[in-house]
Amino acid sequence: MSSGAAWQAAVDRDAVGCAMHHLIAELYPICRSITGHGVRETLRVLAREVPLVVHEVPSGTPVFDWTVPNEWNIRDAYVKDSRGERVIDFQQSNLHVMGYSVPIHRTLSLAELRSHLHTLPEHPDWIPYRTSYYRPEWGFCLSDRQLATLGEDEYEVCIDATLAPGHLTYGEYYLPGATTDEVLISAHVCHPSLGNDNLSGVALAAFLARQLGALPRRYSYRFLFIPGTIGAITWLCAHQHDVANIRHGLVLACVGDAGHVSYKRSRRGDAAIDRAVAHVLKHAGGRHDVEDFAPDGYDERQFCSPGFDLPVGRLSRTPHGRFAEYHTSADDLDFVRPAALADSFALCLAVLSLLEHNATYVNQNPKCEPQLGRRGLYRVMGGYQDQLVEESALLWALNLSDGRHSLLDIAERAGMQFESVRRAAELLAAHELLRQNPNPAVP
Amino acid sequence: MSSGAAWQAAVDRDAVGCAMHHLIAELYPICRSITGHGVRETLRVLAREVPLVVHEVPSGTPVFDWTVPNEWNIRDAYVKDSRGERVIDFQQSNLHVMGYSVPIHRTLSLAELRSHLHTLPEHPDWIPYRTSYYRPEWGFCLSDRQLATLGEDEYEVCIDATLAPGHLTYGEYYLPGATTDEVLISAHVCHPSLGNDNLSGVALAAFLARQLGALPRRYSYRFLFIPGTIGAITWLCAHQHDVANIRHGLVLACVGDAGHVSYKRSRRGDAAIDRAVAHVLKHAGGRHDVEDFAPDGYDERQFCSPGFDLPVGRLSRTPHGRFAEYHTSADDLDFVRPAALADSFALCLAVLSLLEHNATYVNQNPKCEPQLGRRGLYRVMGGYQDQLVEESALLWALNLSDGRHSLLDIAERAGMQFESVRRAAELLAAHELLRQNPNPAVP
């Protein structure tokens, strides 16, 4: 089976979607943050799927303009009323504690307590997700309805956490291919019990890694499971002289909700990854958005900083901040759908297949058309009949294979699916009418 | 009279349209194919209008990836029923025999015969046009209604044809101009009794050749009357080192039906011929289509193959395959209209006039405007009044004649007709305010 055929082999979407959702469900209860045991535990589970390497970077390590922070670990946290009942309980939901809260154990009046409580009045049943990584604070998050039940009382507040020198932990998996040219796939692993943001991206990256391992590969693939921002900065700082191999990249975030796909272009705007995703989405036919780069969002901010300017885009369904459930307890296991996960998985595979098989050919018979008929490549009768799509793809591939047009260029100009043009080109190459250009100017 | 004025002189459209239609009617009964006496007879008639040279290329001659085929000639063909009546008769219509049918003389049952019969059920009164150039087959074409009248019987089938080494025949007419820069005009002559496809293109090329002979010419013109595909390949193979002179070109096909004009751009997409046709069509005001190049169609496929990539577009009215009558007996003398032929003729003349007179000038007084008033080129009163179009053309020609902008560039930027800008530039040149740039970067 050819590489193209192997990549195009059908995927059992139901099975993939369910398996991804199961993995998400297993990871969901873990209390993750940008450092600490939650990330380690998450990577331990992922290592079952993907033979990733776990890296530990000591607190205090300078990374560009930043410093790796102290490690935060939490055992328990609660607010008890004067009767000793836990009115806010970390054991119920790890969102109840503001991430990176400093340890505390005190008794406070309701008024004192209130300035440390965060709610979402517009969604009175949801618990918000809050953090304070770089300012020493403590806080609790709870539903607005829960807050309303708290009366005047003396409250015992306890956050049994440690914030002390340790490590920043991340996972990396390098899957070698035929060349050292790399595709980077990155997902942030620093959010606690939130499904779409970003256990969806973590699961998608893991399943892609497993799938790609079984496929023929021109590219090598590097998968990063890293804490957002500081993790990306830490990784880039350690690998700043190695990133020249990166040809294409995707940040995966919020890829499991029921909304349609949104792709955010790389800073370059016309990188092959940008064109490949747009092409696949356009021919997939459904609703989708392709947006220009902007310097906000997830770790594409770092990969696309001007000193790197890597060809890395971001794939999401409904992007962060545009769904009400974002950074709340409503971004739960129900919010993430197996069908949406499977669709994101299939889209990524199609995009990577395009990049794997994009090539530039040179017509070996460039003056006039070759005689396709005697090679069995042409309609036999010369009269009028419905033109086959395949014939049109053959003609386009022959006409534009002048060494300057990649298969994607040809597909775009012809308004045809990449796959049609690829199959045509491979057929023509098998008949020695095209020859692959080993050193095209464009990948 | 200046060249511009000579080219703009009025054409008697009624007379031209009728004369073209008469020529088509004379050529219509001849049974043409890609080789054989039908093409020779056609060129003999055309030679009355245009002093063309007839070339004969032997069967078996290798031409790029192809070989010049055996010559096919047919004297008679029929299907007779058991009573000896011709139920299908080549003498009635040369479309009844599939082009390049191998000779046959046998008796067959209706069932055996049927697999060699072609009809058009969706147009039961029309005879389809079919060929089998490169696979040895035989066949008859007939109307679906005629087929229905054939009962069980023993049928005598006769195709009295020869398919044997001979020649491929084409006509070429070279009309020299002031320079060796060439305009190529090509029409395919390989179709039997079909009017629009392509006796319309043949007649248009012939009438253009005659008209251009009487006009002052910067360009030399090369007219090709060639069999489709194999004729173009044969000509290109013989002239592959001479085509560098070709500056502009048009394939003429299906130019006589009542539909609006369609122009198909060259592979380059922005060649001068592409811009010139688009400009003339836009300012002509009627409905028209300008389409991007695609590697299907007529001999633009060969002229625009990547090894040549010549600036050759295709002019049609309703393009092949988009009218129901295409490749059927309904593409007859009624389907081709004198008024449409005359309109195509006038359009070609306007396009060629633009290319002939497109030039780049250099303003001899480039700093500030020259004083047009003292040369009688300006409104005399300085106050407000309706600005004349001509004055605006003078100002545009002065402002953009910096040696980089051709008159077509200026007309496009000004949104004015090319003719207005040309007349303005020639007037300014007569006043020595502009001087023609003899060696512009762009033709």
Place this chain on the structure above:
Amino acid sequence: MSSGAAWQAAVDRDAVGCAMHHLIAELYPICRSITGHGVRETLRVLAREVPLVVHEVPSGTPVFDWTVPNEWNIRDAYVKDSRGERVIDFQQSNLHVMGYSVPIHRTLSLAELRSHLHTLPEHPDWIPYRTSYYRPEWGFCLSDRQLATLGEDEYEVCIDATLAPGHLTYGEYYLPGATTDEVLISAHVCHPSLGNDNLSGVALAAFLARQLGALPRRYSYRFLFIPGTIGAITWLCAHQHDVANIRHGLVLACVGDAGHVSYKRSRRGDAAIDRAVAHVLKHAGGRHDVEDFAPDGYDERQFCSPGFDLPVGRLSRTPHGRFAEYHTSADDLDFVRPAALADSFALCLAVLSLLEHNATYVNQNPKCEPQLGRRGLYRVMGGYQDQLVEESALLWALNLSDGRHSLLDIAERAGMQFESVRRAAELLAAHELLRQNPNPAVP
């Protein structure tokens, strides 16, 4: 106060608009033409506002393709009926006499007189404005209603004018800045009692000159108060080797009517002035037009002639010839509005401020984002909240400050106001995160 803050300081629009209108009212009665005392008197008044230098160029001086004409001065003019009553009286309106009329003193019948009378039948109460600079003629202009009252009679016609060697007069004011790079501001001063065309432009130039004198300036500014066409040609001829310093320029004409703003691009079409005006207008939010260059109009014709091709656009409200009052007595002091003048003034200041502060910076921390939080430049809490505009501008300025993008480039790509990006960049520069690129490729 920083330069940016100084330029952004609020302008009292009411006061500026009224002051400009007062200046216009003072200049309105003066009978100006392309030469003569009217221009001198006008410059004398302007010199009170702006320390301009008055230049006198002798009649007969050759200037490119033109010659400085004789000087025209008029003391009185009238048409008297046989009873000695002035039925047309220059003392009532200087529009009554055709500009540059040759002197005359004769008695004529009504029929003889009529061929020298100009009216506007479509606006029977308005007096048209007419000139005949380069053909020796004389004429009177009057309302159509006034013409109807003239009966058969002997009329004494007197134009007490001189047309004799003298000078062409113009005013120039050079306001030096930190560099010798220049901004050119030009307004024509050759029209008599017409408000919008062009006392509005004259007043706007004068008030800008005064305002700019009080502001920190990177650029030097050159203000021209010149007769239209011949004045621009005369100035350009004298300074043809000095214009290389001109980086940006605006012709100001018809900037006081109640219509919306129209900007006409320079011949280059994408000069910084073109982009700056379009940017300011777009973000100002109101209705406006930005039009491509065309070689008609005011002195942009000369500045943008191909031998100069200066980056000079034209700012107007309703452009010349598109308002009924154009070149008639209805273009009076009522037609020019203080609010419109003030709006044009504010627009010019905003555009000039953009050009003054447009700069290219280089990110000093280009690999990954800098840690804004520890510099107090970031939202303190890491959770979700409304993103501040300022933060977005910081991120854009950091991401695109790679030495290739100017602040205007960044603002355009970000879809943000220039001012937001400028403030962000200056804040980042104050924190040494950006450094200005002293020699950017683009200004």
